[in-house]
Amino acid sequence: MAGGERQVSIWSIPERQGRGPRPAYSRAQITEAAIRIADADGLDAASMRRIAADLGTGAMSLYRYVPSRDDLLDLMVDSVLLVREIPDRPSGDWRADLTLIAENTREMWLRHPWLAGLHRSRASYGPNRLRLLEFAFGALDVGIPVDEMLILLDMLNGYVERVVRGEIEWTREMRQSGMTPERWMTESGPYVRELLDTGRYPMFERIVKDARLPHMTPEQQFRYGLNHVLDRIAGALPTP
């Protein structure tokens, strides 16, 4: 599991240099295959052996293109990062632009649930990540200090990531236990009922019984919560 521990990013290592036979594959092909497998069967299924087999080659051949599996994960993340069409420049309507960013993030996670299973170590500023960063900060560049932009974007992204993570876990749990959302909400699972019966968790009880949010569709939950968060951000911006 542990290795030599380089510190340089995969994007500063050139893909090829002359000489030798023409390589049969490319980083992009390998990355694409890995993503396809992870989408279908989960992150663990995207092993070096399996990826190689899908490409019709041997596991060790992949190491001619990518120094380690961790670097391949970096490539995978960056390459799925743009789902919606992200313009080159912000539109001038910060709210619309941040909504676009948030929707892009959510759709990315929903299409590639294996993102939840990553613990990135290196910062990994790939080209797509940088492009998103430019767009997001450009959108918030409305006369507030750059430090404030950093905080507000961390707040927005932190919220979106957290909510979408929960959404993914929930749908997976539904799928693998074969439950319908309705049965889950009424039965609440034996453990939740057990908790409510102790009477020791009044706030938990209020969430289960009073909250309307959990009864909306995930899509509605997302829009509703996102709008509240954007309202909070609005309060930090100069009034036009």
Next chain:
Amino acid sequence: MAGGERQVSIWSIPERQGRGPRPAYSRAQITEAAIRIADADGLDAASMRRIAADLGTGAMSLYRYVPSRDDLLDLMVDSVLLVREIPDRPSGDWRADLTLIAENTREMWLRHPWLAGLHRSRASYGPNRLRLLEFAFGALDVGIPVDEMLILLDMLNGYVERVVRGEIEWTREMRQSGMTPERWMTESGPYVRELLDTGRYPMFERIVKDARLPHMTPEQQFRYGLNHVLDRIAGALPTP
């Protein structure tokens, strides 16, 4: 890696029932050993074999106490969840209480960096998680709908988690590459310099050059950002 996939929480499985010989260990002991190893050598080091060896027994003995390693991870998470002293009831000062929650979260992550390497699947509402939840929602119970409380707390927790995650990754990167923060800030690493030299990332450049936040100590960054987020939350609460 894949197993039978139960859907019940570890906390609804009783630890012991009579008959048979008296067990030599306990879930708490095993959990404690696992945390000790993970703190020292990382999450991967806390393998079933290693934990068992530390306890002076065989790997398979652990499965008498815990159905799977995933369940053990649930136990580990819940057992490190309370770092600061969390009172039974909120103090009445929501800002102080949410600050306490955020500080508790940050210290937990700093003491147990392996938390970053987890992708929780099941919801895992352990006793400590529930206690924190009661305190947090109680603190925000100042006359706003429960749905709004949900969103604001997701926003706060999302922000804190995101920032502390970054802090952990950064310090680990510093440690394993043997760099000092000063050298990192000036050299910025060859890759960052390369990016700046392209001139294609003006916002990224502004962050690197203008932002004061990254030059503060992590502690200061955290306090500064947290206060801004709490200001945003204040804007959503009724004025007293």
Next chain:
DNA sequence: GACAACTGGGTACGACGTACGCAACTAGGA
């Protein structure tokens, strides 16, 4: 005292990432 329920723990299986080595190939310098 019989027996059912449980214990600790050894062995084994099928994964995993990847170090190493080797034959085949290809481009640049002579």
Next chain:
DNA sequence: TCCTAGTTGCGTACGTCGTACCCAGTTGTC
């Protein structure tokens, strides 16, 4: 044009992992 250094695909092998299965020994209940 030929040599040779650099690179290719890829098979083998090692040490790791989680855990299924098995069995002998221990203990509480009847």
